[in-house]
Amino acid sequence: ATGEAAAMGQDYYAVLELGRGATDADIKKAYRKLALKNHPLKCKEPWAPKRFRQLAEAYDVLSDPMKKGIYDKFGEEGLKGGIPLEFGGENPWTVGYVFHNNPDKVFREFFGGDNPFAGRGAMKQDPPIVRDLYLSLEDLFYGCTKKIKISRRVMNEDGQTSTIRDKILTIDVQPGWKQGTRITFEKEGDQGPNVIPADITFVIQEKLHPRFKRENDNLTYVAAIPLGKALVGCMVEVRTLDGRLLNIPINDIVDPKYCKVVPGEGMPLLQDPRRKGDLHIYFNICFPKKLTRDKKLLLKSALLS
Secondary structure: OHHHHHHOOOOHHHHOOOOOOOOHHHHHHHHHHHHHHHOOOOOOOOOHHHHHHHHHHHHHHHOOHHHHHHHHHHHHHHHHHOOEOOOOOOOOEOOOOOOOOOHHHHHHHHHHHHOOOOOOOOOEEOOOEEEEEEEOHHHHHHOEEEEEEEEEEEEOOOOOOEEEEEEEEEEEEOOOOOOOOEEEEOOOOOOEOOEEOOOEEEEEEEOOOOOEEEEOOEEEEEEEEEHHHHHHOEEEEEEOOOOOEEEEEEOOOOOOOOEEEEOOOOOEEOOEEEEEOOEEEEEEEEOOOOOOHHHHHHHHHHHHO
């Protein structure tokens, strides 16, 4: 009959994975092992907080000889509902047991100074989430606004369950931002019990550009010109990032390593976007595939005499 009564309702021995003949030492050993294993700071399963609470209640009852005695004889109903007192008195029933619902208190009192989670604080932040954000040179030249939709887990009112919700993060790109610039949104990652949400960091990456290559605040452009113009001079047309057409006179002799610097036609300076870096023009010199005899003679007299 005793076994039947105790089996009704919650089986505290089963919660601690023990048989009914468990000693006080067995109960302590089982709680130590299972509470550490199922602590919500260690176990990230959704059921961990509930399991941690059940272990605390089971230990709270079975570690107290009075409560354990009532539970062993009358089960959970007797323990929580009260039982007749054997010796009369004012109140013929014992006061029913109510668990204080604070599993952390049980854990702290059990482990005392050896609490393996002490000093960590109750909350631990998830590691940051890092994502690349690719931008065109035009975006980084003018500045722009980028809106990024993220889906993240948000805690519900009960503090235990969560829902996936979308959120729009807005990044105001400043003129002159460079590749590697980092923008951090603090604590915008998944929410969860006993965790501080992760920071989300976006790292600026530059898209390849059809005309320019960027080097810090300067822009590099490669112009293809025939050998003749490399020797006698020419005009080079360059369409800028903001759509203007530059006509650059080249009066020097252009050798393969020659660079024409055009001041103030590069990228905006981050600290003062009204000022700009420079435009560096390099040259791809196109040699003729073949020459007629007459042309060879002309070149010989012009260059080798």
